[in-house]
Amino acid sequence: MTEVKKIAKLCGAGMLTGAVNGLFGGGGGMIVVPLLQANGRAPLVAHATAILIILPVCLASAAVYLAGGWFDAELFLAVGLGVLAGGAAGANLLGVISPAAATLVFAAVMFAAGVRMIV
């Protein structure tokens, strides 16, 4: 692949990721990881590098939402503490559960939530 084509592909992937992240306030990582893996990165490296890409993107869109007035101190503090504690627990669980099984359970929960939000 030529250099220009490669760069165009990366930019396109970035634009898709950014649009989703801005519109839905998350989910960018779910798109970046498979894109990075398609780009030839090992799964673990793709997951780690995805965070590096998503962090500035989330920072920028968070600023837009805050400027739009979407802030509630109690809600933010409670959820923030929960996410930090849960995140540590989840990282430790990673070695215990089979990734494929976890993905299927996760997909089922997401599908149910998605249908509930549409109807």
Add this chain to the structure above:
Amino acid sequence: MRFLVYLLAGLAGGVLGGMGMGGGCVLIPILTVLCGVPQHMAQSVNLLTFLPMAAVSLHVHAENGLLDTRGVLWMIVPATLLSVLGGLFVQNVSGGALRVGFGVFLCLLSLYQFASGIKGLRAAKAGSRDSGYKAGL
């Protein structure tokens, strides 16, 4: 009481996020469907609460040499621009419409996850068959 419910919602989203599965994709529906938080507010919370956890895990990943930064700027710059535009756009979208859009996004994402999960299970099965075959030899 309100604080405790939100804390539990954060815990559930955090566990999945820590396992490397989009925590926000679960956190946002929990907050809106179960806790009655407006869609825009839930998305704002998800973006902001992601930042400290991401900073910590990024530090760990960097120390473990797991970051591969080749070409990432070509993704980061357009992604940041489009995320600002997307964020500005939805400020004028009603909560109800945004919620439906998010629901459609979740359904599409879950179908993709199903496909890759089944692929993973098949690969694991094929792997164990291979090793069994070798052990049999």
